[in-house]
Amino acid sequence: MLIIKIPFDPIIIQLGPIIISWHGFFMSAGMILAVYLCLQIKEKFNYNEDMVFNTALAAIPSGIIGARLLFVFEYWTFYAANPIKIFALQNGGISIWGGIIGGIIGGFLFAFFSKYPLLKGLDLAAFGLIFGQAIGRIGDMINGEHFGTSTQLPWGVIYTNQGSPAFLHSLANGAHHPATSYEFIADMWILLFMLLILFRCKRYFNGSFFVIYILLYSAMRFFVTNLRVDSAFFNDTGLRIPQMVSLSAMILVISLTLILYSLKKKRLFPRLFTRLEQ
Numbered sequence: 001m002l003i004i005k006i007p008f009d010p011i012i013i014q015l016g017p018i019i020i021s022w023h024g025f026f027m028s029a030g031m032i033l034a035v036y037l038c039l040q041i042k043e044k045f046n047y048n049e050d051m052v053f054n055t056a057l058a059a060i061p062s063g064i065i066g067a068r069l070l071f072v073f074e075y076w077t078f079y080a081a082n083p084i085k086i087f088a089l090q091n092g093g094i095s096i097w098g099g100i101i102g103g104i105i106g107g108f109l110f111a112f113f114s115k116y117p118l119l120k121g122l123d124l125a126a127f128g129l130i131f132g133q134a135i136g137r138i139g140d141m142i143n144g145e146h147f148g149t150s151t152q153l154p155w156g157v158i159y160t161n162q163g164s165p166a167f168l169h170s171l172a173n174g175a176h177h178p179a180t181s182y183e184f185i186a187d188m189w190i191l192l193f194m195l196l197i198l199f200r201c202k203r204y205f206n207g208s209f210f211v212i213y214i215l216l217y218s219a220m221r222f223f224v225t226n227l228r229v230d231s232a233f234f235n236d237t238g239l240r241i242p243q244m245v246s247l248s249a250m251i252l253v254i255s256l257t258l259i260l261y262s263l264k265k266k267r268l269f270p271r272l273f274t275r276l277e278q
Contacts, residue, residue: 003175004157010143010164026139031060034132038124044198045120054114055121056128059107066102067094074232074241096136097221097245100129119206126213127194133217134187140180144170147230148177157181169229177227186220207257214253218246 012020035056042052071093072079072086079086104125111121140146144159144166156175159166169176193216194209222243225231231240239247 004155004178005160006142006144006157006164007160008142008164009161021139022142023139023145026142027136030132030135033135034128037131038128041127041198042124045124046117047121047124051114051116052124055107055110055116055125058110059103059125062106063099063103064094066105067096067099070095070098070101070241070245095242096133097242097249100133101245103129119210122207123209126210127191127198130187130191130194130213130217134184134191137180137184137187141178141184146180146228148179148227149229151175151177153177155181179224179227182224182227183220186224187217190216190220207260211253211257214249218250222246 008022010021010023012022012025014020035052038047038052038056039049042048068086074095075093104122107125108118108122110116111118144164147166147169148157150156150173152175155178157178158170158175160170161167164170166176190213194212197204197212198209225240225242225246228240231242233239234241234244237244
């Protein structure tokens with residue numbers, strides 16, 4: 001049976017207490033490249049360089065906080081018994097959905113109080129988010145951060161470095177799905193689809209890219225999570241927490257879109273739409 005062996009040490013370099021891992025390196029690279037992409041297309045959304053940087057300075061810290069908080073919630077049984085470990089960020093443990101939610105909230109509030117364009121800002125952020133997520137997943141692939149279900153497909157992976165989080169999982173279960181690789185590929189396809197619309201379509205509604213991003217990413221993440229075994233289940237639903245968040249995100253975005261469309265069609269709350277669509 002063909003398999004892909006991944007032999008890399010998760011740690012790139014260690015200088016005393018300072019550890020640089022592949023996961024941390026690509027997560028940082030993802031943030032930088034996300035901002036870079038936003039800078040390249042900012043004019044299409046009535047943003048300038050200062051607006052992009054200022055919003056990013058608000059969104060990135062809130063995204064990191066959100067990523068940690070949702071991870072703690074996901075594994076609350078452990079952290080309730082070990083509350084001091086909530087702050088042990090050096091041991092890893094973040095949720096990408098938490099990062100998305102936290103980053104959106106932080107960036108949106110900053111844009112609101114700074115009187116930046118809101119729906120256009122969400123559209124611009126959608127490009128940065130999906131690109132940053134894709135880059136971050138490269139580090140997960142190298143490290144073996146998330147464990148897939150067993151497979152006999154020729155692209156099944158085995159982690160052979162004892163320092164990898166997936167080493168024992170590979171030892172016990174053999175080749176397994178490279179779930180984070182699937183997500184990386186899907187993220188890039190979503191980004192390419194959005195860029196195609198951006199540069200080929202002459203007209204699109206404010207907020208449309210954000211809606212596309214949330215719906216496509218949520219649907220993809222819901223199904224990819226079925227191939228992972230490291231996410232906690234949500235009570236007795238039979239669904240894992242990332243799947244519940246994905247469903248909730250889709251329902252919320254669709255509901256808000258329909259509500260806003262109905263209000264706009266009836267010409268209610270004109271000041272609200274003036275603020276959203278400036």
